[in-house]
Amino acid sequence: EAGLYSVLGVSSYFYSAYLLSFLFANLAYTGHAYQYLWPDHPEVQHWANPVLVIVFCLFGLAFATSFLDTRQRFPRLYKAIVAAGLLVSLLTVLSFILGAQGLAMKVAMAFLILFSLGMMVLGVLSWRAGIPSAKYFLAASITHTSAIVLSAIIVLTALDWGDFGIHIIEIAMLVDAVLLAFALADQFRILQNEKFLAEKLANIDHLTGIWNRRGFQQLVSPLWHTGLRNQHHMSVILMDLDQFKRVNDRHGHASGDQVLQQTASMLNSSARAGDVLARWGGEEFILFLPETGLSKATHIAERLRQSLIRMETGLTDLPLTASLGVAHVHARDIGMEELIRYADSYLYRAKEEGRNRVFFGEAGDTANTEAQMAT
Structure with a gap:
């Protein structure tokens, strides 16, 4: 009642x-x-x-x-x-x-x-x-x-x-x-x-039609706890469009919105069944990969980076690239927010090293971080 x-x-x-x-x-x-x-x-x-x-x-x-x-x-x-x-x-x-x-x-x-x-x-x-x-x-x-x-x-x-x-x-x-x-x-x-x-x-981002931050957290939370309990591999990819402000400045916010929608569509079609994709904010996207090791997650991130370069945006004067950070955890008792922070730190390093590249590493192992350079 x-x-x-x-x-x-x-x-x-x-x-x-x-x-x-x-x-x-x-x-x-x-x-x-x-x-x-x-x-x-x-x-x-x-x-x-x-x-x-x-x-x-x-x-x-x-x-x-x-x-x-x-x-x-x-x-x-x-x-x-x-x-x-x-x-x-x-x-x-x-x-x-x-x-x-x-x-x-x-x-x-x-x-x-x-x-x-x-x-x-x-x-x-x-x-x-x-x-x-x-x-x-x-x-x-x-x-x-x-x-x-x-x-x-x-x-x-x-x-x-x-x-x-x-x-x-x-x-x-x-x-x-x-x-x-x-x-x-x-x-x-x-x-x-x-x-x-x-x-x-x-829970839906009104511009791109994919999950927003709130929806992402709600969907990933049970997957995360299950993964920790069963000691599964889990990875997170954070992707940020490089110098996206130039798109808005030169072509207007309508063109910028269209690029974000195209990017979300490309990421959504590239994601595997079981992956959770969301717009993390602004021109930043996040992808949670359950039961995925670091090598596989990095391969996926590199594939996404290259797919973005090939994507037709109609903005011939501004080639679209992205920097990506990949963080992985296995058999460690950490929070989902902590894994995302590590992915964000790797993304920041990709930006520092010249953008349009992938940085990846284990959560909690910043000294052993490797870099995957764009070709």
Whole structure:
């Protein structure tokens, strides 16, 4: 229920209160509540019918307005519903103070009719507004409104419809409850999908369409811990486009963005299944290589460097190159951030040595770093 509440908010609680209040209103109407719940309090039974009918209607409207977000979508209608609820509550309290149970009963019956019609209106408006779950809500409101009208006809015309006529309201409310449960489930599914999409978009770099830093960290974290636990080889490649500022300065940021998109596409098509590629920031990209030793990772980095040189960017006056740093770890208890720092230090050395080259080494072994020069 906590998970349902976290997505649907108070709608799920109002739905429960709506069904529970109907149960008590029906028990009071049939006399079972007087027989089993308050047999020694006839004054409670005297007021139970009108009060519980009104409570049932109020919870129904609370559920409907919350579930259909009436306050935001139909603010004037929402204010009218709140005003009607307050007026009915005030009249009920006044009837109780005056001891006018007959007045309270008339108010309850009038409110029940208005409630049923109001639920249908809300359903129609929400359905026309394109709210997906409104179709179930509208079907439910039509069901219990039809049952109330039919029940009133049976009572007023004294027709004998047997057990069906006696229990028509209970049957309708059962159908109503099922349909509203479908509506809640449908809305839950929609909101969950929206939440999943929003979380996914928050992890995607909007320019290049690959993972951003946040998405990279979330994806790599379980792979990292598994690799450490099983003492697997793991490598990281950091790649930075050389003198990328010149592209923006000479050709504009639109051309620079296009180059970044082309680079991301090339890296994505070159990455192996299981590798994790992300835009690390600006013109810097990162590639996590699970179960990959230093020699293989360095070979991949060199291949990427050469692929970038061959990539057609349309900027003939500015050949595109990149510097890359490769760091590897095996059977060492270090953090993922530390491995990335080593890759960054090797990338910095590649920049210092003239750019357009690959530097690589073991994490924690800076004294033994080797260099792979561009050809």
